[in-house]
Amino acid sequence: MAQIPAPPPEPQDTLDSYVGLAPEEADRRARSQGWQTVRALPPGAIITMEYRTGRLNFEVKDGRVARTDCQPWLRARRSASSGARP
Numbered sequence: 001m002a003q004i005p006a007p008p009p010e011p012q013d014t015l016d017s018y019v020g021l022a023p024e025e026a027d028r029r030a031r032s033q034g035w036q037t038v039r040a041l042p043p044g045a046i047i048t049m050e051y052r053t054g055r056l057n058f059e060v061k062d063g064r065v066a067r068t069d070c071q072p073w074l075r076a077r078r079s080a081s082s083g084a085r086p
C-alpha cells in the first residue's frame with residue numbers, strides 16, 4: 001500500500017504584514033513565502049472553510065488588504081504558540 005504524502009509545512013510569516021498592501025502585491029508576497037492558494041475576498045464574503053494546507057485569505061476593502069486569515073485550526077495553533085488567545 002502506498003504511503004500518504006505528508007502535507008508541506010505552513011509558511012511561517014507574519015499574517016499582519018499583508019495588511020495595507022494592494023491585493024496584487026500581497027498575493028505576490030504570500031506566494032513567495034510559500035502560500036499555495038491565495039484568495040482576495042470582499043468583506044463578508046461567504047467562503048468554504050474545508051481543511052486545506054497552504055491557503056491564505058485576504059479581505060480586501062477600498063483596494064487594500066484590510067485583514068488576513070488562514071485556516072481556523074492554523075490560526076488557533078499560531079495563537080497558542082505565541083501565547084495569544086484565538
